[in-house]
Amino acid sequence: MGCDIALYCEGRLDGKWINIDRWYRRSGWPEIKVMKGEGFSLVDLIDGARDYGLFYLLAGVRGSDETSSYPPIAPPRGLPDEWDALLAEEYDFRDMPDNVNVHHVSHLTLRELKESGYGEPMPLRGWVDEAEYEEMIRRTAAGRKYQLGFWDVKAGNFESRGCVLREWNGYLNLNLTSMIEKMERLKKERRIASDDEVRIVFWFDN
Structure with a gap:
């Protein structure tokens, strides 16, 4: 619902x-x-x-x-x-x-x-799609706001889904x-x- x-x-x-x-x-x-x-x-x-x-x-x-x-x-x-x-x-x-x-x-x-x-922008840590992570880096470097989708580390390990664990400074x-x-x-x-x-x-x- x-x-x-x-x-x-x-x-x-x-x-x-x-x-x-x-x-x-x-x-x-x-x-x-x-x-x-x-x-x-x-x-x-x-x-x-x-x-x-x-x-x-x-x-x-x-x-x-x-x-x-x-x-x-x-x-x-x-x-x-x-x-x-x-x-x-x-x-x-x-x-x-x-x-x-x-x-x-x-x-x-x-x-x-x-x-x-x-x-x-704040310190964040989680499991991300690597391509989207790189896109976030590019947009942030260009001065654009970007919210990177991620799986919280407390939710489990998402390596089997092709995600990588990263830390970054960004928008929650x-x-x-x-x-x-x-x-x-x-x-x-x-x-x-x-x-x-x-x-x-x-x-x-x-």
């Missing part, structure tokens, strides 16, 4: 949390009770990606500590104590009493995402890198001072 994520960015403005990405409010519109699609500029921090590697890093979804050397940023925390009213309406619609598929509800600040180190998950960059831009656009005042709120649905 597939798993999808609902993920939104909030900023702390005028003493309260409001959504600043997917339902980015244009000036002059009320905060709640507007028709869907009116008064908002639509943005998606991860472009609708069903990226199980990202899901694991955010909340431990679709992965295991036994097979991953790179643990989740934080265990699921549930919903924040206060959050955007529009997002609350969206969550209440999804989390109906008879819907048992919503799970791993959580939130993370921009500071926590950045301090994880997962958004920047480019969707996470891109999301952090987009959050930084939203923070700048809304003139928010602190990384603690920009966050993602998210949940998963099977």
Whole structure:
């Protein structure tokens, strides 16, 4: 069964949390009770990606500590104590009493995402396809971002599958890198001072 994520960015403005990405409010519109699609500029921090590697890093979804050397940023925390009213309406619609598929509800600040180190090039080690590894070396040397697919060393030995064990400095998950960059831009656009005042709120649905 597939798993999808609902993920939104909030900023702390005028003493309260409001959504600043997917339902980015244009000036002059009320905060709640507007028709869907009116008064908002639509943005998606991860472009609708069903990226199980990202899901694991955010909340431990679709992965295991036994097979991953790179643990989740934080265990699921549930919903924040206060959050955007529009997002609350969206969550209440999804989390109906008879819907048992919503799970791993959580939130993370921009500071926590950045301090994880997962958004920047980092030391990596795993079993890789040698040709793809060489392609990563070429692209990295040319100044391009590249996410090399690999089997974690904790998952076993993949030499029999034609893989080679390598260590390199690279990106663990480019969707996470891109999301952090987009959050930084939203923070700048809304003139928010602190990384603690920009966050993602998210949940998963099977």
